[in-house]
Ligand SMILES: NC(=O)C1=CN([C@@H]2O[C@H](COP(=O)(O)OP(=O)(O)OC[C@H]3O[C@@H](n4cnc5c(N)ncnc54)[C@H](O)[C@@H]3O)[C@@H](O)[C@H]2O)C=CC1
């Protein structure tokens with residue numbers, strides 16, 4: 491057990507944080523060596539297992555990331571963009587692999603990740619599941635096979651607590667479609683139509699977001715042509731798929747050269 495890679499989970503009390511704690515401790519492939527939360531979080535100072543309502547795991551939740559990262563071989567981070575860029579610098583300082591699941595990252599956040607990745611391995615993806623990464627590859631291939639007579643729309647649905655839109659997954663799928671079609675997503679992207687929008691612009695890639703209840707995550711890529719439609723769909727019913735993917739990334743990252751990677755690299759897709 492002592493030889494297994496040590497992992498710190500940031501945002502440990504969150505939906506994904508708790509799923510990661512369960513997945514890591516049950517895996518037999520890694521050790522949970524730290525849990526980080528933000529200042530003021532009620533779990534601070536408590537054993538994470540007990541805070542989750544179970545047996546003690548011997549890991550106390552802290553708001554001081556660097557000493558925790560220094561004990562770890564990897565940090566798995568599903569928090570918020572402002573926190574993630576701070577964690578990237580600290581993980582690089584500690585030479586720990588940083589697995590980033592956080593979505594809603596803007597170009598300025600990516601620039602900070604790029605800077606940290608000069609010294610450390612960073613694996614970042616808007617969706618860590620095998621199914622969605624396969625869907626992205628399929629989207630790229632279908633988009634490459636069809637011309638702009640086929641309208642591309644990405645439709646996503648998530649739980650009522652989600653704070654960013656379009657989802658990180660929707661943007662991944664839109665990026666895959668744009669790459670397949672040989673266009674820049676920034677130029678083709680149309681998001682959140684409302685009012686007298688005019689007719690659809692040929693070649694645009696549309697995004698629509700639904701928010702409600704406890705939907706874990708659903709994504710359709712619609713290719714709408716004259717007289718026919720193709721719909722590629724992924725439905726997540728359990729957050730374990732993201733946690734398993736993130737753990738796989740943390741293990742894969744051990745021994746890789748410093749740099750930016752994604753789940754396609756991890757999964758070899
Ligand atoms: N890439 C993927 O496969 C997936 C990505 N996500 C993304 O992960 C992120 C988190 O999602 P959820 O767990 O549903 O959200 P959540 O709101 O349940 O959890 C976020 C946690 O991060 C903590 N946090 C925020 N700032 C912090 C800081 N400065 N230091 C320490 N902890 C901090 C919060 O206190 C909270 O406990 C979102 O961006 C979401 O879109 C979610 C699922 C899958």
Ligand SMILES: O=C(O)C1=N[C@H](C(=O)O)C[C@H](O)C1
Nearest residue numbers: 593616617652657658659707
């Ligand atoms: O916030 C979520 O819950 C999810 N976020 C990711 C996203 O933005 O795509 C991944 C998954 O769909 C769940």
